[in-house]
Amino acid sequence: MEDVARVAGVSHQTVSRVLNNHPNVSAKTKERVEQAITELGYRRNTAARSLVTRRSQTIGVLGSEMGQYGPSRTLLGVQQAARDAGYFVSVAGLRDVTPETIKDAVAHFMDQGVDGIVVIVPHPGTFEVLHQVTSQVPLVAVGAVGDEELSGAAVDQREGARLAVQHLIELGHRRIGHLSGPTDWIDAAARIEGWQEALQGTGLEPAELIEGDWSAECGYREGLRIAADRTVTALFVANDQMALGVLRAFHEAGVRVPEDISVVGFDDQPEAAYFIPPLTTVAQDFEELGQRCIDLMLHLVEDGPGVTAAAVAPRLVARKTTSAPPN
Secondary structure (H helix, E strand, C coil): CHHHHHHHCCCHHHHHHHHCCCCCCCHHHHHHHHHHHHHHCCCCCHHHHHHHHCCCCEEEEEEECCCCHHHHHHHHHHHHHHHHCCCEEEEEEECCCCHHHHHHHHHHHHHHCCCEEEEECCCHHHHHHHCCCCCCCCEEEECCCCCCCCEEEEECHHHHHHHHHHHHHHCCCCCEEEEECCCCCHHHHHHHHHHHHHHHHCCCCCCCEEECCCCHHHHHHHHHHHHHHCCCCEEEECCHHHHHHHHHHHHHHCCCCCCCCEEECCECCHHHHHCCCCCEEEECCHHHHHHHHHHHHHHHHHHCCCCCEEEECCEEECCCCCCCCCC
């Protein structure tokens, strides 16, 4: 750092201010320091810095079910927000979620000296285990909005389902089925509740409820059965992957979408706009979710213990798989 200060013609303190993004440095001085850093190939000694600040600038992220779209996109959102805030991320993926595996992962993160731990929570069991974990650093649950003991951030899944069903009701549908995700997932259970509440709020009875497994194969299999039964005029599908399978099944069975049956998905994964027809779906903003999560974490790191929660609003993306029901 002394070498950088000498080449840039500034003080050691000024170099430190530039490295820490202090506002009281002129743009011209900052540019000179950054040029000197590039010229000398300077790299900050993070080990020495952590001894002074008592912080490692690292956040641990503990997750499970990372092969699924929602948890994987949540992880990417958290990683990006952490990097934007100047933090590195250490990730531990769990194959089995038990008190022992979570406690082991938390102990591993503590050995790394992380400043906080984010836990991606797809199942209620994960959330319950967190209450048994004693951590010396802040814990934030992402995928659940927390409770009186634990901070959390999540997309409002119930509201997303309500948006999907309300869209179908406004088009004139009265028999709206739901192909859900596995009911031991927090998101799937919340979407079922949103579907039921939206229908009951309009005086309609929930039509067929089918439990799926998030896969396109499941959507295809159940889509063939729905096409044969034709007991609904619209289907709210709990994710876009299952919706893809449903669309193929309907096509093979000669059921037209949306003329015969309307379909709404959930997630708005990048491929949804290129399905045939392009899929009406509910978008989750995983970047904002990651940002809210890291904001909560930094608040806890800077200000000390407390419990806060943040909810991210979903939005409906209307495309070509929904229309008025057949006469």
